Amino acid sequence: MEIRETHPFDLTSAEAIRLQERLRAQIHLSGDIHDVSFVAGADASYTKGSDVIHAVVVVLRYPDLTVVERVSVSVVTGFPYIPGLLAFREGPALIEAFRRVRSEPDVIFFDGHGIAHPRGIGIASHMGLLLDRPSIGVAKSLLTGSAAKPGFMRGSMTPILRDGETIGMAVRTKEWAKPVYVSVGHRISLEAAVDLVLATARGYRLPEPTRQAHLLSNAVRKES
DNA sequence: GCGACAG
DNA sequence: ATCTTGTCGC
Numbered sequence: 001m002e003i004r005e006t007h008p009f010d011l012t013s014a015e016a017i018r019l020q021e022r023l024r025a026q027i028h029l030s031g032d033i034h035d036v037s038f039v040a041g042a043d044a045s046y047t048k049g050s051d052v053i054h055a056v057v058v059v060l061r062y063p064d065l066t067v068v069e070r071v072s073v074s075v076v077t078g079f080p081y082i083p084g085l086l087a088f089r090e091g092p093a094l095i096e097a098f099r100r101v102r103s104e105p106d107v108i109f110f111d112g113h114g115i116a117h118p119r120g121i122g123i124a125s126h127m128g129l130l131l132d133r134p135s136i137g138v139a140k141s142l143l144t145g146s147a148a149k150p151g152f153m154r155g156s157m158t159p160i161l162r163d164g165e166t167i168g169m170a171v172r173t174k175e176w177a178k179p180v181y182v183s184v185g186h187r188i189s190l191e192a193a194v195d196l197v198l199a200t201a202r203g204y205r206l207p208e209p210t211r212q213a214h215l216l217s218n219a220v221r222k223e224s
Numbered sequence: 225g226c227g228a229c230a231g
Numbered sequence: 232a233t234c235t236t237g238t239c240g241c
Contacts (some may be wrong), residue, residue: 044231048233081232083229090231122230144230145231221233223225231232 001101004132009092010078017090017119026129031187033107035061039200040105042207044090045217051075054220055093058212065200065208072220074096083143084118085127094127105194106134107188109209113137116160116168116183117155120146128186135185136193138210142181146148150179155198167181169194173201180205
């Protein structure tokens with residue numbers, strides 16, 4: 001894939017926060033994806049003590065969800081994990097993986113939040129901006145805001161609220177399983193994002209793009 | 225000042 | 232994120 005424009009990632013945490021506050025204005029919180037042909041899932045993993053990040057992108061055809069492409073790269077990072085600054089740790093590796101993707105996914109699922117973030121720009125929004133593609137944040141726990149427990153049946157959901165504003169949705173993708181936290185990444189509406197998450201979550205808690213990316217990411221780590 | 229805190 | 236065995240349930 002072609003990457004629009006990038007920026008330095010080797011920043012101090014204070015500089016990173018300033019960059020987030022500047023980039024935030026460029027996020028688009030609307031958009032409907034009409035003819036979805038391909039969806040992608042991106043993820044990263046690493047071994048406890050190491051600073052080598054294994055980033056992967058898996059592309060699936062939609063709606064059948066057949067995997068059509070898998071890409072993995074291993075990149076050294078110097079940035080630690082700091083809640084709210086995940087993009088500065090995993091971003092460079094993810095971008096490198098996307099450079100090697102040949103397909104043209106219509107929307108990308110990221111592991112982590114989109115705008116449901118302290119400064120409104122989580123990794124899904126940040127990557128969506130750099131890639132200039134519609135993106136969705138699918139997190140397994142909350143970073144900011146709060147949500148009531150959705151009903152236990154698949155498809156029930158409750159808003160993630162912060163200061164009375166809806167910044168995402170807690171979605172039950174599988175009966176009895178814990179909900180996933182969906183938020184807009186970039187160039188997509190919350191409604192469309194939730195619809196795609198439910199449409200691609202088939203039998204498991206995590207939507208298939210994210211789940212496949214997880215599987216590949218862990219496999220790559222074990223082999224390293 | 226204290227506690228919370230995606231992956 | 233990763234560390235880890237068995238165990239409960241379809």
